[in-house]
Amino acid sequence: MERFRLKTAISFGADALAALEELAGQRVMVVTDDFLAKSGLLDQVKARLPGCTVETFTGVVPDPPLEVVARGARALADFKPQAVVAFGGGSALDCAKAMVEYGKKLGAAGEISFWAVPTTAGTGSEVTSFAVLTDSQKGVKYPLVDDDLLPHRAVLDPVFLAGVPPKVTADTGMDVLTHAAEAYVAKGANVYTDALAEKAFALAWKNLPAAFHGDQEAKADMLLSSNLAGMAFNGAGLGLSHSMAHALGGRFHIPHGRLNAMLLPHVIRFNASDHHTAERYAALAKACGLTPTARGLAFAMERLRGRLEQPGRLSECGVDPKEVKAKGDEIAAAALADLCAPSNPRSVTAQDIKTILRELA
Ligand SMILES: NC(=O)c1ccc[n+]([C@@H]2O[C@H](COP(=O)([O-])OP(=O)(O)OC[C@H]3O[C@@H](n4cnc5c(N)ncnc54)[C@H](O)[C@@H]3O)[C@@H](O)[C@H]2O)c1
Numbered sequence: 001m002e003r004f005r006l007k008t009a010i011s012f013g014a015d016a017l018a019a020l021e022e023l024a025g026q027r028v029m030v031v032t033d034d035f036l037a038k039s040g041l042l043d044q045v046k047a048r049l050p051g052c053t054v055e056t057f058t059g060v061v062p063d064p065p066l067e068v069v070a071r072g073a074r075a076l077a078d079f080k081p082q083a084v085v086a087f088g089g090g091s092a093l094d095c096a097k098a099m100v101e102y103g104k105k106l107g108a109a110g111e112i113s114f115w116a117v118p119t120t121a122g123t124g125s126e127v128t129s130f131a132v133l134t135d136s137q138k139g140v141k142y143p144l145v146d147d148d149l150l151p152h153r154a155v156l157d158p159v160f161l162a163g164v165p166p167k168v169t170a171d172t173g174m175d176v177l178t179h180a181a182e183a184y185v186a187k188g189a190n191v192y193t194d195a196l197a198e199k200a201f202a203l204a205w206k207n208l209p210a211a212f213h214g215d216q217e218a219k220a221d222m223l224l225s226s227n228l229a230g231m232a233f234n235g236a237g238l239g240l241s242h243s244m245a246h247a248l249g250g251r252f253h254i255p256h257g258r259l260n261a262m263l264l265p266h267v268i269r270f271n272a273s274d275h276h277t278a279e280r281y282a283a284l285a286k287a288c289g290l291t292p293t294a295r296g297l298a299f300a301m302e303r304l305r306g307r308l309e310q311p312g313r314l315s316e317c318g319v320d321p322k323e324v325k326a327k328g329d330e331i332a333a334a335a336l337a338d339l340c341a342p343s344n345p346r347s348v349t350a351q352d353i354k355t356i357l358r359e360l361a
């Protein structure tokens, strides 16, 4: 028997933000980062919370560390909200998810309705049971996975994407393509996740270059694609690109999507030695009008990465290749222990990971 579950109700399209008005009169905690708080975008959210008692937590930073989650959970337990609105990129959404879980343990009372309002087209966190946190002391980034982390509501309003700078659009967009590609070949893939992953990949493939150049309609399509890819990987799982991106991201602080953009072509070639997986990659390439082979897909991803002015090697991100070599065993161990590793379609050894690291350094 197989199972595919949906929980989050999704509001999308122009003025989707109006959905927040359902929270009128409640105690609401908004979780965001300092940039969004100061940019004026947060005011648009607050304007949709009529008659609410609003507390704002603006302490989120990229790749949220445990200390920030702990501070936020304490603030949440003190405020005792009826609803939490997570507003921002994947970092704000994940931080808020973890804050609610820990906040409940610290005494935040009753059921808290969780609303996610993404401002990047990337992680799909608004529809996933994942929250990726960073243990800064150990330099480790790891995903929590629990159905309790699934938001009740997702609000996809493209208005927030207008000011996203090209570099962030490129990084987050490559994350979307990686979610879709990994979900499509993952061990947990089924007919539902395939439909979501195929649509997500084709939509992102078509729109990412224009979104990078600032086209607002393309950005709106990227937001949908990010959401579809999130549902796909939440059901199917991810793979080696994500497990290595988590292991590297905790140590070298390179944006998550930029790491996936570097890793995915290597992972496609590695996984393609499995015949069935190679056929799946070929099908994905065909759906986008690309040379219908796994190699064709890997090559197309590298070409796109170049068009988006992204690096292809860790050394281009300021990481010393000697350090990558010295930390090879540690990175391989972290990637193998990561929760995304078991769903990779081909089994992986520490040696396989070190080979990819050598190519990537
Ligand atoms: N939970 C999941 O399912 C999931 C999936 C993949 C990745 N992740 C995690 O999510 C995090 C990455 O999230 P992200 O890629 O969205 O980046 P992010 O949330 O770290 O944000 C990146 C930067 O973009 C800025 N930003 C956000 N919205 C903006 C806007 N509208 N205009 C201008 N600037 C804006 C932020 O202030 C920040 O400086 C990583 O920690 C990653 O591991 C989570």
Ligand SMILES: [Fe+2]
Pocket: 123, 175, 179, 242, 256, 260
């Ligand atoms: Fe990701």
